[in-house]
Amino acid sequence: MATQPTQQVTSRRSFIARAGTGVLGASVLGGGMLADAPAAFAKGTLSHGDAAILRFLAAAEILETDLWQQYNELCGIQDHEVPGGRGNKAFTKAVTQLDSDMAQYVHDNTEDELTHFTFLNAYLRSRGAAPVNLDQFRTLPGSTATGAANRKRLTNLMELTVDTSWWTRYRSRHGNPDLGNSFAQAVPGLMRGRFPAIPRTDADLKPAKHLQAIANTAGFHFATIEQGGTSLYPALAQRVNDPEALRVVLSIGPTEAMHFQTWSDKAGNAPPLTDPTNGLVFPDLNKKPFAGQNFQTNLIMPEPTKFLSRKFPAVSIVRPTETKGIAMGVVQFLTAMGLFRGQSQAFFTTLTTLAQQADAARRHG
Numbered sequence: 001m002a003t004q005p006t007q008q009v010t011s012r013r014s015f016i017a018r019a020g021t022g023v024l025g026a027s028v029l030g031g032g033m034l035a036d037a038p039a040a041f042a043k044g045t046l047s048h049g050d051a052a053i054l055r056f057l058a059a060a061e062i063l064e065t066d067l068w069q070q071y072n073e074l075c076g077i078q079d080h081e082v083p084g085g086r087g088n089k090a091f092t093k094a095v096t097q098l099d100s101d102m103a104q105y106v107h108d109n110t111e112d113e114l115t116h117f118t119f120l121n122a123y124l125r126s127r128g129a130a131p132v133n134l135d136q137f138r139t140l141p142g143s144t145a146t147g148a149a150n151r152k153r154l155t156n157l158m159e160l161t162v163d164t165s166w167w168t169r170y171r172s173r174h175g176n177p178d179l180g181n182s183f184a185q186a187v188p189g190l191m192r193g194r195f196p197a198i199p200r201t202d203a204d205l206k207p208a209k210h211l212q213a214i215a216n217t218a219g220f221h222f223a224t225i226e227q228g229g230t231s232l233y234p235a236l237a238q239r240v241n242d243p244e245a246l247r248v249v250l251s252i253g254p255t256e257a258m259h260f261q262t263w264s265d266k267a268g269n270a271p272p273l274t275d276p277t278n279g280l281v282f283p284d285l286n287k288k289p290f291a292g293q294n295f296q297t298n299l300i301m302p303e304p305t306k307f308l309s310r311k312f313p314a315v316s317i318v319r320p321t322e323t324k325g326i327a328m329g330v331v332q333f334l335t336a337m338g339l340f341r342g343q344s345q346a347f348f349t350t351l352t353t354l355a356q357q358a359d360a361a362r363r364h365g
């Protein structure tokens with residue numbers, strides 16, 4: 001592996017030298033480095049394995065887009081980039097308690113997901129592989145609260161069981177799920193029931209603490225979703241063979257980490273409270289019995305931790321990144337969260353098949 005980057009640089013330079021001062025030689029990167037112009041598309045059909053990995057990612061992005069659109073309709077910015085919905089004033093205000101820029105961030109995250117699946121499907125087609133379309137499974141009823149678009153959904157944001165263990169996982173200096181560790185919940189109550197992350201109807205707009213609890217649930221759910229994407233891309237990249245397909249995976253993946261980092265920061269601003277309608281508690285994470293290294297709200301950068309083997313020094317990393325079974329792991333994680341509550345057997349069969357095909361892909365050589 002160590003020699004590969006060097007070889008690539010060498011061959012790229014000699015390619016530029018051969019191209020002389022034509023279009024390729026004339027293109028300049030910031031910093032004055034010569035680089036080739038946008039490369040011609042890689043030619044040829046993708047292998048079954050590479051196509052399966054990109055198809056699973058396209059499916060995951062379609063599902064992400066569907067859930068983010070529901071958020072954007074109610075608490076984001078509705079515009080030509082992310083159309084649909086009219087916004088819900090009360091809910092937007094509650095979400096804004098986490099940060100005054102939440103509406104912009106929700107909008108931008110939604111647009112990112114839209115472009116992720118649209119690009120992946122276009123790329124799959126360009127390399128002779130079938131794109132992914134889940135439209136037949138848009139069957140779930142959505143929110144009927146003021147502002148929501150009247151359309152059927154792929155995902156259900158109204159009965160979520162949100163795993164918030166990413167909070168302590170990224171703050172731990174010793175634990176790594178790839179080394180068998182498990183992690184405490186930041187909001188234990190969110191794992192003990194089914195909670196709406198959007199107002200289901202206008203009846204959810206009060207009392208104020210109930211609506212704030214829904215906004216807080218959304219705030220933690222944002223990060224729970226995006227930490228999943230942050231792990232999924234590097235985990236799958238390890239089994240991609242085609243260099244350009246690998247470039248696609250490596251170029252989209254880090255944007256999921258940018259999302260996660262943002263949401264990880266905002267979740268820490270969720271006001272501590274108890275929902276008077278169902279007893280759901282959002283604790284003050286800076287106070288006992290929480291508090292300290294594993295909970296402190298401003299520790300939003302990943303703490304260095306153990307990686308690969310405990311014999312190595314600690315390192316700041318994404319975790320988990322184990323590649324074996326990652327696609328099915330993601331399907332199980334999203335299913336356990338209640339994101340697909342109400343979906344048909346045919347939906348689960350389709351998603352499971354896409355995951356199994358991605359998990360069957362192997363890296364050659």
Ligand SMILES: [Fe+2]
Pocket residue numbers: 061064112113116229256
């Ligand atoms: Fe994405």
Ligand SMILES: [Fe+2]
Pocket residue numbers: 064113225226229256259
């Ligand atoms: Fe994402």
